[in-house]
Amino acid sequence: MADEFSLVHQVDGPVLIIRTKGYLNDLGAEQVDTVCSEHLGKDIKKIVINLDQSPLINSIGISILIGVIEAIEEAGGALAFTNLTSTNRKTFEMMGLLQFAQAFDAEEQAVASFKSS
Amino acid sequence: MPKSRLSPPSRAPEAQEPEVIVTGIETDAQQQVLRYEYVLKALSDIGDELCRVTSFDAQLKSLLHLLLGTLGVSKGGIFIFDAMSESVSLRCSWKLSKKSAVHTLSSAEAQEIEKQNDPITFAIEEFPFMKGLVADFREDDLNSISILKVREKLIGFLVVGRKLKRETFSEKEISFLTTLSRNISVAINNFLLMADLRDTNKRLDDKIQEVSILYQATQMIASELQLQTLLDMAMSATSEISEVKRGSIWLYDEEHEAFTLRSHLGDTTDIPDTIPLARSGVCQKLFTNKEPIKMMREVAETQKMPEIDEIVFGKSFVIVPIVHQGEFLGAMHMCEKTSGSEFSERDQRLVTVFAVQLGAAVKNAKLYEQAITDGMTRLYLHKYFKQRLFDEVKRAARFNRALALIMIDVDHFKKFNDTYGHQTGDEVLKRVATIMRKAVRTHDLPVRYGGEEFALVLPETDMQGAMAVAERVRRAIEMDSLEAGGKTIKFTASLGVAVFPDSALEMDDLIKAADMALYKSKESGRNRVTQAPQLDPSKPPHTTPPAES
Numbered sequence: 128m129a130d131e132f133s134l135v136h137q138v139d140g141p142v143l144i145i146r147t148k149g150y151l152n153d154l155g156a157e158q159v160d161t162v163c164s165e166h167l168g169k170d171i172k173k174i175v176i177n178l179d180q181s182p183l184i185n186s187i188g189i190s191i192l193i194g195v196i197e198a199i200e201e202a203g204g205a206l207a208f209t210n211l212t213s214t215n216r217k218t219f220e221m222m223g224l225l226q227f228a229q230a231f232d233a234e235e236q237a238v239a240s241f242k243s244s
Numbered sequence: 245m246p247k248s249r250l251s252p253p254s255r256a257p258e259a260q261e262p263e264v265i266v267t268g269i270e271t272d273a274q275q276q277v278l279r280y281e282y283v284l285k286a287l288s289d290i291g292d293e294l295c296r297v298t299s300f301d302a303q304l305k306s307l308l309h310l311l312l313g314t315l316g317v318s319k320g321g322i323f324i325f326d327a328m329s330e331s332v333s334l335r336c337s338w339k340l341s342k343k344s345a346v347h348t349l350s351s352a353e354a355q356e357i358e359k360q361n362d363p364i365t366f367a368i369e370e371f372p373f374m375k376g377l378v379a380d381f382r383e384d385d386l387n388s389i390s391i392l393k394v395r396e397k398l399i400g401f402l403v404v405g406r407k408l409k410r411e412t413f414s415e416k417e418i419s420f421l422t423t424l425s426r427n428i429s430v431a432i433n434n435f436l437l438m439a440d441l442r443d444t445n446k447r448l449d450d451k452i453q454e455v456s457i458l459y460q461a462t463q464m465i466a467s468e469l470q471l472q473t474l475l476d477m478a479m480s481a482t483s484e485i486s487e488v489k490r491g492s493i494w495l496y497d498e499e500h501e502a503f504t505l506r507s508h509l510g511d512t513t514d515i516p517d518t519i520p521l522a523r524s525g526v527c528q529k530l531f532t533n534k535e536p537i538k539m540m541r542e543v544a545e546t547q548k549m550p551e552i553d554e555i556v557f558g559k560s561f562v563i564v565p566i567v568h569q570g571e572f573l574g575a576m577h578m579c580e581k582t583s584g585s586e587f588s589e590r591d592q593r594l595v596t597v598f599a600v601q602l603g604a605a606v607k608n609a610k611l612y613e614q615a616i617t618d619g620m621t622r623l624y625l626h627k628y629f630k631q632r633l634f635d636e637v638k639r640a641a642r643f644n645r646a647l648a649l650i651m652i653d654v655d656h657f658k659k660f661n662d663t664y665g666h667q668t669g670d671e672v673l674k675r676v677a678t679i680m681r682k683a684v685r686t687h688d689l690p691v692r693y694g695g696e697e698f699a700l701v702l703p704e705t706d707m708q709g710a711m712a713v714a715e716r717v718r719r720a721i722e723m724d725s726l727e728a729g730g731k732t733i734k735f736t737a738s739l740g741v742a743v744f745p746d747s748a749l750e751m752d753d754l755i756k757a758a759d760m761a762l763y764k765s766k767e768s769g770r771n772r773v774t775q776a777p778q779l780d781p782s783k784p785p786h787t788t789p790p791a792e793s
């Protein structure tokens with residue numbers, strides 16, 4: 128039985144950090160889209176999504192992340208994923224997500240990169 | 245040392261060319277495999293989705309996300325076709341500019357779409373049907389639309405947006421989209437069939453429950469011939485039908501054109517015993533149309549109801565006629581649901597069906613009552629008295645309880661008739677009967693024994709209790725009077741009291757004992773009460789235990 132999806136988020140300077148927990152294979156993952164939309168509305172356009180606690184991502188999760196990418200693109204922001212498993216990295220590459228978002232090994236690296244740019 | 249084939253290249257760049265080409269092909273092949281795996285996983289997820297117990301809308305949304313995520317598309321929506329209303333409505337969407345949309349689709353158009361076998365997926369601008377729907381979503385820059393159908397049965401449509409970077413779909417991706425659309429069609433069809441099945445089951449369960457409630461309620465009243473007991477049972481059965489705070493049953497008195505309250509549930513402090521037909525709009529409507537009336541609080545507040553109707557029936561009520569073979573017998577009313585909600589169609593339907601059964605039962609009970617009561621005094625007849633007294637003696641013996649019998653005879657009745665005429669004599673009998681009815685409890689039996697002689701059967705009553713009732717009746721008769729020929733006429737009665745088992749052990753002996761006591765009263769000067777002697781004076785008299793509080 129998959130864990131119920133949840134997330135925590137924090138704003139660090141110009142960067143919104145979202146840490147997900149549980150599989151991104153359910154409609155619960157729509158929370159990621161909601162939190163991103165709220166912060167884009169507040170002009171926080173650099174977003175880091177830490178997927179360390181979300182090892183399984185299926186098409187439902189991908190569709191939600193594509194929605195997030197489109198919204199950030201429209202707002203002229205930037206997105207980074209961190210702590211991707213190798214399977215997820217391959218899926219993201221295959222689906223073209225990494226053409227619009229950078230992948231980092233660790234959250235701190237992504238945040239530091241966004242802060243310095 | 246020979247170099248391994250996997251060692252880093254040390255040759256000139258031009259010599260490395262063939263090896264790079266081979267790696268590129270492998271990578272493409274790996275990507276293809278990965279892509280197929282991904283699509284297969286999506287198909288398997290659709291299968292999982294079918295097994296999940298969740299709502300139709302949640303499942304539809306999951307299916308839409310599965311499809312969008314598989315194709316790498318950011319937006320889309322599923323429209324469902326409803327053949328009954330000939331309309332197509334947006335049931336589920338993700339990131340579309342509109343959250344709802346309804347379009348007409350005639351059955352002829354639907355049939356044409358159902359015949360469309362290949363292709364089922366079209367570039368949005370090339371779709372030959374539903375032009376209005378397509379135009380409605382122009383600003384979403386949709387990529388394609390797919391027909392969702394199962395075996396020539398149109399389920400709806402699926403629209404999808406563009407891929408990231410606005411890349412066009414490859415042939416393979418269109419093939420994926422078609423395959424996924426077909427799977428989604430089957431899934432939606434299954435959902436709809438399941439939903440239909442659940443609805444049908446629910447309706448069936450509701451019907452079974454309704455039939456069961458009605459069966460229990462009608463069973464309660466089916467064989468009851470005592471009118472009052474029947475009406476009280478019917479009133480209590482209404483709580484089986486619908487939980488209400490108040491209710492009442494009224495019988496229509498044709499002679500006085502009024503409704504008489506015969507049984508009630510809940511507080512009746514302000515409720516009158518009778519409602520003249522002329523004063524109640526509700527009663528008039530019910531009497532004229534013989535159709536149920538359901539009143540909602542909101543409507544009652546905007547209407548000007550006669551005060552009596554509002555007091556008796558309340559603001560939220562159902563009232564149904566009690567009719568038997570076209571004869572209007574009365575009304576059954578329920579108001580103020582315990583839940584505070586309004587009455588539903590189901591409440592009205594149940595109480596209406598029950599009232600039909602009640603109509604037949606009331607008619608039977610009335611006919612039975614007519615057969616066992618005296619038309620003039622409305623007291624029970626001698627034949628019924630004998631049958632009931634026999635039963636009551638048996639019951640008293642079985643449960644070791646006391647049973648009292650009071651015999652009453654109007655003093656000098658013959659002289660009354662001779663002096664004032666039979667009409668006045670009859671009036672005296674009616675007065676005595678009224679006094680007797682007022683003096684008794686629900687389960688006591690007031691009887692016209694014959695001529696000017698009456699009887700009272702009092703179950704569970706000892707000599708002391710029976711003497712008190714007898715004395716009360718004697719005094720009430722003594723205090724009464726009537727006007728005839730300009731004169732005030734007074735009358736009295738003599739009474740004899742016998743009790744089972746103190747005075748007699750058999751029915752006939754009990755009647756004889758009460759008669760003897762009555763004779764003693766006559767002998768001793770009339771207008772008095774005499775108790776029958778005890779069978780065994782050495783035994784203490786039987787006493788009735790105090791009623792349980």
